[in-house]
Amino acid sequence: ETGVTQSPTHLIKTRGQQVTLRCSSQSGHNTVSWYQQALGQGPQFIFQYYREEENGRGNFPPRFSGLQFPNYSSELNVNALELDDSALYLCASSSIAGGPDNEQFFGPGTRLTVL
Amino acid sequence: GQSLEQPSEVTAVEGAIVQINCTYQTSGFYGLSWYQQHDGGAPTFLSYNALDGLEETGRFSSFLSRSDSYGYLLLQELQMKDSASYFCAVTSRSNYQLIWGAGTKLIIKP
Numbered sequence: 001e002t003g004v005t006q007s008p009t010h011l012i013k014t015r016g017q018q019v020t021l022r023c024s025s026q027s028g029h030n031t032v033s034w035y036q037q038a039l040g041q042g043p044q045f046i047f048q049y050y051r052e053e054e055n056g057r058g059n060f061p062p063r064f065s066g067l068q069f070p071n072y073s074s075e076l077n078v079n080a081l082e083l084d085d086s087a088l089y090l091c092a093s094s095s096i097a098g099g100p101d102n103e104q105f106f107g108p109g110t111r112l113t114v115l
Numbered sequence: 116g117q118s119l120e121q122p123s124e125v126t127a128v129e130g131a132i133v134q135i136n137c138t139y140q141t142s143g144f145y146g147l148s149w150y151q152q153h154d155g156g157a158p159t160f161l162s163y164n165a166l167d168g169l170e171e172t173g174r175f176s177s178f179l180s181r182s183d184s185y186g187y188l189l190l191q192e193l194q195m196k197d198s199a200s201y202f203c204a205v206t207s208r209s210n211y212q213l214i215w216g217a218g219t220k221l222i223i224k225p
């Protein structure tokens with residue numbers, strides 16, 4: 001059973017650019033959630049995808065968008081990058097069918113730096 | 116709105132017991148989870164409480180009181196490798212989303 005993987009591990013962009021982060025879910029999981037974690041803070045929920053449909057969204061602007069593919073891998077896209085977007089981006093997979101105990105399995109994250 | 120409060124930092128001695136408290140304010144509460152995160156690492160799941168009471172998993176136990184909107188994580192026989200940040204997170208009744216606290220940094224001294 002493979003775990004959750006994310007790519008790239010580190011990324012440096014400049015303000016105004018666009019970025020795509022990728023996540024491969026754990027085998028058998030049909031739900032993926034994306035989080036932004038600033039240094040010294042808890043993860044902030046960006047959105048969740050279930051069977052390729054957005055299944056909930058946190059307090060993030062529309063320039064944060066996502067996709068989930070039929071194989072349950074997913075992408076997080078951020079347009080018009082701002083300095084405050086610098087953070088660790090985590091994806092977590094889970095199986096809603098498993099019930100609301102909601103154990104989420106996290107990938108190692110992508111560290112995004114916006115200059 | 117939804118919010119969680121937990122201490123920012125707790126210090127304990129190796130071999131001791133430590134309790135990390137979490138109070139929450141949320142609409143549509145489903146359950147309370149605890150995650151551990153080492154510096155530079157990803158969060159890893161520790162426990163989940165949906166009902167009042169104590170859940171025990173090895174050296175770690177988690178408690179929930181729904182009427183008090185309160186829970187805690189209890190770590191026994193502390194080891195140096197337990198030095199990490201610990202997050203409580205509420206599962207929202209809508210879509211099972213996780214809302215996280217700011218985390219408690221646990222410092223363990225020899």
